[in-house]
Amino acid sequence: MSLLYGINSPADLKQIQKEDLPRVAVELRSAIIEVCAKNGGHLGASLGAVDLILALHYCFQMPQDKIVWDVGHQAYAHKALTGRKERLNTIRSTHGLSGFPKREESPYDTYGTAHASTAISAALGIKTAKRLKKEDHHVIAVVGDGGLTGGLAYEGLNQCGHLKEKLIIILNDNGMSIAQNVGAITQFLTKRASSDLYEKTRTELKHLLSLLSDHGVPLLKPIEKLRTSIKALFSSSIFFESLGLRYIGPLDGHDLGTLVDLFSTISDHLTSSPLLIHVITEKGKGYPPAEQDPAGSHGVGPFDIVTGKSTSKKAATASYTSIFAEALIACAREDERIVGITAAMPAGTGMDEFMKEFPERAFDVGIAEQHAVVFAAGMATEGFKPACAIYSTFLQRAFDPIVHDVVLQNLPVHFFLDRAGFVGADGATHHGVFDISYLRCLPNMVMMAPKDENELRHMVKTSFALNQPTAVRYPRGNGYGVPLDPTLKILEVGKAEVVSPLNFTFEDSASIDVALIALGAMVYPAMKAAQLLEEEGIRALVLNARFVKPLDETMLLKLGQEIPHLVTIEENVLMGGFGSAVAELFACHELRAQLHLLGIPDQFFDHAKPEELRAQCGLDPVQIAKFVLHKVNKKRALNSQPLISIVKK
Numbered sequence: 060m061s062l063l064y065g066i067n068s069p070a071d072l073k074q075i076q077k078e079d080l081p082r083v084a085v086e087l088r089s090a091i092i093e094v095c096a097k098n099g100g101h102l103g104a105s106l107g108a109v110d111l112i113l114a115l116h117y118c119f120q121m122p123q124d125k126i127v128w129d130v131g132h133q134a135y136a137h138k139a140l141t142g143r144k145e146r147l148n149t150i151r152s153t154h155g156l157s158g159f160p161k162r163e164e165s166p167y168d169t170y171g172t173a174h175a176s177t178a179i180s181a182a183l184g185i186k187t188a189k190r191l192k193k194e195d196h197h198v199i200a201v202v203g204d205g206g207l208t209g210g211l212a213y214e215g216l217n218q219c220g221h222l223k224e225k226l227i228i229i230l231n232d233n234g235m236s237i238a239q240n241v242g243a244i245t246q247f248l249t250k251r252a253s254s255d256l257y258e259k260t261r262t263e264l265k266h267l268l269s270l271l272s273d274h275g276v277p278l279l280k281p282i283e284k285l286r287t288s289i290k291a292l293f294s295s296s297i298f299f300e301s302l303g304l305r306y307i308g309p310l311d312g313h314d315l316g317t318l319v320d321l322f323s324t325i326s327d328h329l330t331s332s333p334l335l336i337h338v339i340t341e342k343g344k345g346y347p348p349a350e351q352d353p354a355g356s357h358g359v360g361p362f363d364i365v366t367g368k369s370t371s372k373k374a375a376t377a378s379y380t381s382i383f384a385e386a387l388i389a390c391a392r393e394d395e396r397i398v399g400i401t402a403a404m405p406a407g408t409g410m411d412e413f414m415k416e417f418p419e420r421a422f423d424v425g426i427a428e429q430h431a432v433v434f435a436a437g438m439a440t441e442g443f444k445p446a447c448a449i450y451s452t453f454l455q456r457a458f459d460p461i462v463h464d465v466v467l468q469n470l471p472v473h474f475f476l477d478r479a480g481f482v483g484a485d486g487a488t489h490h491g492v493f494d495i496s497y498l499r500c501l502p503n504m505v506m507m508a509p510k511d512e513n514e515l516r517h518m519v520k521t522s523f524a525l526n527q528p529t530a531v532r533y534p535r536g537n538g539y540g541v542p543l544d545p546t547l548k549i550l551e552v553g554k555a556e557v558v559s560p561l562n563f564t565f566e567d568s569a570s571i572d573v574a575l576i577a578l579g580a581m582v583y584p585a586m587k588a589a590q591l592l593e594e595e596g597i598r599a600l601v602l603n604a605r606f607v608k609p610l611d612e613t614m615l616l617k618l619g620q621e622i623p624h625l626v627t628i629e630e631n632v633l634m635g636g637f638g639s640a641v642a643e644l645f646a647c648h649e650l651r652a653q654l655h656l657l658g659i660p661d662q663f664f665d666h667a668k669p670e671e672l673r674a675q676c677g678l679d680p681v682q683i684a685k686f687v688l689h690k691v692n693k694k695r696a697l698n699s700q701p702l703i704s705i706v707k708k
């Protein structure tokens with residue numbers, strides 16, 4: 060009989076006998092495997108955290124006690140145990156549960172998250188607020204060893220040791236970030252590696268001490284001290300204890316009995332100082348295909364439960380990520396000053412391919428986007444050309460280094476922003492819809508967006524030809540399967556391209572009703588919209604803007620003067636985006652053009668298929684055509700002079 064069936068809240072869970080908890084763990088794992096097999100999701104981390112989550116909800120008093128998750132991708136079991144079991148199968152699907160903790164979703168989701176390394180700071184804030192409110196509940200931050208590679212985690216630890224708030228931090232250490240975890244602290248934490256050395260050193264020291272005492276040499280205090288220091292040296296405890304935290308561990312994070320005993324003791328007796336509990340878990344625990352491939356099981360698409368193999372259709376065309384990687388490698392073969400930097404996303408950004416060919420010139424810096432950018436800036440001062448490949452959403456974290464370290468010093472750091480635009484199932488935290496706004500405002504920056512994968516390759520080449528900061532944004536997913544030019548070209552900076560009508564000259568402009576000024580991934584939809592408009596008797600010109608900065612001012616001003624309607628189309632927020640740039644240009648030149656802006660309105664969008672989200676924003680061919688029809692017909696009817704208009708949802 061199912062035990063999980065009867066558990067709709069942590070209170071129900073507490074009715075279960077402690078000895079039966081492993082059965083609940085098995086059921087939770089099955090539920091997680093099932094939902095990930097159907098919808099895709101964060102399989103490995105969620106399986107690895109099941110026992111920890113069970114023990115926490117079994118022993119603490121949620122939601123008065125609070126859990127703050129780091130990243131939050133591991134919290135599927137938490138969702139199941141806190142009244143969302145029936146909806147678990149909707150996770151990451153449109154209108155379904157979010158793949159991450161979300162405050163609107165449940166009172167048990169204390170803090171919204173999906174970007175790494177925030178848990179300690181947020182939990183410390185909550186704990187401090189509770190003290191000021193004279194509330195004595197526990198606050199527990201759960202952070203992975205990957206999360207601990209981010210500098211923000213140390214800012215939190217630093218203040219935690221200073222405030223001495225009685226925060227509980229659980230370090231869920233599985234030795235993995237998405238890929239194998241990196242960095243000196245990770246090595247230090249890896250007790251499994253260092254314990255052999257510790258044991259060996261301890262045995263040798265013991266032998267030495269016994270020899271000394273056999274020969275009548277008194278055990279000198281310094282030698283005893285040495286023994287203690289050696290123990291400390293090989294223990295993670297020294298690190299956390301020197302920061303003012305009590306340290307317990309490392310514990311087996313799958314030993315429910317030990318976890319429950321420890322957590323019940325802590326839950327009953329308020330801790331007297333900040334406490335760090337170090338648990339060792341296994342990514343993918345309980346599902347052999349995931350255990351065998353912990354990196355591959357981090358984020359999965361739908362798969363067959365029996366074999367663990369993907370059930371997604373193999374894409375017919377190459378991904379933007381792989382096209383980027385190939386172009387980067389081609390450029391790096393010709394220019395040894397090119398180095399590659401990733402912030403814990405080697406496979407996601409394609410940097411893993413670069414690493415294979417140029418291991419000495421590739422750097423995974425951990426989940427440390429801020430550091431990645433400053434590190435790149437440092438290398439650039441020495442004549443290198445760093446390629447910083449970071450998802451659009453994660454680069455947000457590095458805004459100040461981009462300003463202060465890169466563009467202010469006009470250093471040739473080259474940003475490649477994968478996952479620009481809507482990303483789909485990961486939702487609002489991951490949509491890359493702000494990068495144009497936060498990068499185009501920066502002096503010295505050149506910013507580009509390719510219409511297809513072939514153009515991406517030329518933009519990679521163009522970036523390295525420029526001795527200044529550059530950024531190329533490109534979407535998640537696969538290209539159109541367009542032919543790839545045999546050689547990479549350097550594009551003329553700030554030059555747009557008319558993609559239709561073919562061989563357009565301004566002598567033909569009288570026949571054009573509307574100019575669709577499209578950027579990046581919006582160029583092909585604009586071309587389709589132009590075909591639909593043609594059927595309605597409206598002639599559209601489609602401009603591939605290519606450059607967000609510098610704009611092709613000559614072309615845009617000419618279009619503004621000669622074409623009755625202009626529509627900018629971008630997959631970025633309208634505020635401060637590409638359309639705004641065109642509007643600013645027209646305003647500067649006092650050009651009274653009928654400019655309309657299509658893009659993402661001033662709101663957050665949840666998880667859904669990218670095409671659904673684009674349609675919601677009017678960014679698919681049909682909606683673009685409808686929008687244009689409406690504007691053109693309205694103008695024809697009223698023959699009025701509308702000002703710049705922006706789509707508002």
Ligand SMILES: Cc1ncc(C[n+]2csc(CCOP(=O)(O)OP(=O)(O)O)c2C)c(N)n1
Pocket residue numbers: 104107129130132133173174175202203204205206207231233235236237342357402403404426428453456
């Ligand atoms: C700022 C930021 N950069 C990158 C990511 C992508 N990312 C999601 S989970 C993850 C690894 C997290 O590792 P860890 O904290 O150890 O958790 P585990 O998956 O091993 O349980 C990364 C790099 C992110 N969420 N946030």
